[in-house]
Amino acid sequence: MAAVEPERGGRPQQALVIPRTAAEEQRLKLERLMRNPDKQVLIGEKPKEWAPRPPPEFVRDVMGSSAGAGSGEFHVYRHLRRREYMREDFMEKQATQQRLDEEFQKKLDENRRVAEERTGKRRRKRQKLKQKKILAKKAKQEQTKATDGSETSGSGEDEGVESPNEETDDTEAPSFIMGGR
Known part of the structure; x- marks a missing residue:
C-alpha cells in the first residue's frame, strides 16, 4: 500500500x-x-448526559401567545414553552429510567434469592448423604470390631491378621467435614 x-x-x-x-x-x-507505539493515544471522555437548565425562579413579563402580546413577544413565549416541554420530557425519561433500574435490581435480587434457595436445598441434601455415609462407616467399623473381638476370643484363628477392609477404612476416614456447621 x-x-x-x-x-x-x-x-x-x-x-x-x-x-x-x-x-x-x-x-x-x-x-x-x-x-x-510509544506515542500516547488520547481517548476522549464519555460525553456528559444532556440536562436542561433549571426553570427560572422568577419570570418577568409573562405574556401568552395572544391578547396584548407584541409580535416580538411571541417568539420569546414560544422559546420558553419549548424549553419547558424539553425539561418535562427529560424528567419523564429520567423517571422511566429510574423505574426500569429499580425493576432490574428487584429481578436480580429475586434471581439471586431463588438460586440461593436452590443451592441451599442441594447443599443440605449433599450434607445429609455425607452424614449417612459417615454414620454407616462408623457402624461398620463398630460391627467389625465387635465381630473381630468375638472371633478372637472364640476361635483364635486370625489373631494377628488385619482384614483388608480395616486398612481402607483408615485411609478413607475424613479428617473434617466440608461445609459442616
Missing part, C-alpha cells in the same frame, strides 16, 4: 488509500497507531 519512493526530504511517500468499508477504516487507524 505504501510506496517506498523517497520524497525530497528523504521520507517515504505514502499512497493515498480511501477506505471503502468500516473495517478498512478501522484497519488504517490501527496501522497509523502502530507506526509509533
Whole structure:
C-alpha cells in the first residue's frame, strides 16, 4: 500500500488509500497507531448526559401567545414553552429510567434469592448423604470390631491378621467435614 519512493526530504511517500468499508477504516487507524507505539493515544471522555437548565425562579413579563402580546413577544413565549416541554420530557425519561433500574435490581435480587434457595436445598441434601455415609462407616467399623473381638476370643484363628477392609477404612476416614456447621 505504501510506496517506498523517497520524497525530497528523504521520507517515504505514502499512497493515498480511501477506505471503502468500516473495517478498512478501522484497519488504517490501527496501522497509523502502530507506526509509533510509544506515542500516547488520547481517548476522549464519555460525553456528559444532556440536562436542561433549571426553570427560572422568577419570570418577568409573562405574556401568552395572544391578547396584548407584541409580535416580538411571541417568539420569546414560544422559546420558553419549548424549553419547558424539553425539561418535562427529560424528567419523564429520567423517571422511566429510574423505574426500569429499580425493576432490574428487584429481578436480580429475586434471581439471586431463588438460586440461593436452590443451592441451599442441594447443599443440605449433599450434607445429609455425607452424614449417612459417615454414620454407616462408623457402624461398620463398630460391627467389625465387635465381630473381630468375638472371633478372637472364640476361635483364635486370625489373631494377628488385619482384614483388608480395616486398612481402607483408615485411609478413607475424613479428617473434617466440608461445609459442616
